[in-house]
Amino acid sequence: MRFLATDHGQGLSKITREIVPAGMISNTTMNEDETYMREALAEAERAARQGEVPVGALVAAPSGDIIARAHNQPIGLNDPTGHAEILALRQAGAVVANYRLPGHVLYVTLEPCVMCVGAAADCGRCAYGGWRRR
Numbered sequence: 001m002r003f004l005a006t007d008h009g010q011g012l013s014k015i016t017r018e019i020v021p022a023g024m025i026s027n028t029t030m031n032e033d034e035t036y037m038r039e040a041l042a043e044a045e046r047a048a049r050q051g052e053v054p055v056g057a058l059v060a061a062p063s064g065d066i067i068a069r070a071h072n073q074p075i076g077l078n079d080p081t082g083h084a085e086i087l088a089l090r091q092a093g094a095v096v097a098n099y100r101l102p103g104h105v106l107y108v109t110l111e112p113c114v115m116c117v118g119a120a121a122d123c124g125r126c127a128y129g130g131w132r133r134r
């Protein structure tokens, strides 16, 4: 799993295996990352409208197709694991009929929590838009 921080901030090494600057990813460009991140931000807006913490996520397949998208719903689902990343990864796993997602990219608007980092371990890459406050 490779993590990409789209804003090139500090502190990523605490939770990630590898830091890869945007534009250095094979078959992915910064413009593509931005396009996907805008879609993830639209999901975050849905979360905000529902009174949830505004986080959105999506999963892009190796083909480039978006195969899953979700927003934070722990309050609405009464589910402490109802984070956007978890919900998107569950959808993606169902779509490909596999719990592993090699070559897929998880886009999330906010640096994933520890639970979501673990859940994304079998994803090819995770790109996130903002840093979690420490």
Ligand SMILES: [Zn+2]
Pocket: 083, 085, 112, 113, 114, 115, 116, 117
């Ligand atoms: Zn999480």
